[in-house]
Amino acid sequence: MNVFRLLGDISHLLAIIILLLKIWKTRSCAGISGRSQVLFAVVYTARYLDLFTSYISAYNSIMKLVFLAASYGTIYLMFIKFKASYDHNHDTFRIEFLILPCVLLSLLINHEFSPLEILWTFSIYLESVAILPQLFMVSKTGEAESITSHYLFALGSYRALYILNWIYRYYAESHYDVIAIVAGIVQTVLYCDFFYLYITKGIYGQ
């Protein structure tokens, strides 16, 4: 563990908490893409199956459970509890165009052709594009509530911090994982436009 990864995980946890609070407090999921949340639930489910097969640390296991519970909890709030506030009309990104290429790519480019490894690789590829429906929705509505933009800033920062973690691990531990690094860079690049807007003028209330 290093400070970059710890800050990254905290940023990730913060993003998920901000989202849950936003939906719970405002009792509305307006401006939030349910499709992206579904993709995140698929990402964590496919990646954290090793929760039952390999124990790394209490921290690792607890965080995996928190991320799984929070992502399914968000889906419950969006599609069941506060279903009336879900903005179907603006959440229209075709997620099959994200899932299928990630399935194919994970079968073609992976470290090992085993079920757990393919699922992990699929989750890495899918996570890199999972935010697209949300960014697409923000661009369609032309604005985002301030709390939603803070959520996106924290979520985008988490993988950017992981890139620093990978640089650190390359030099300090002679460790690197090309698949995670390339997907992580793609994921962070997708936020660049949003980061620019967030930092220059806070995209809310545009």
Added chain:
Amino acid sequence: KRTKSAKDEL
């Protein structure tokens, strides 16, 4: 030899 797997990460 550089190790490959990043499975200890979230």
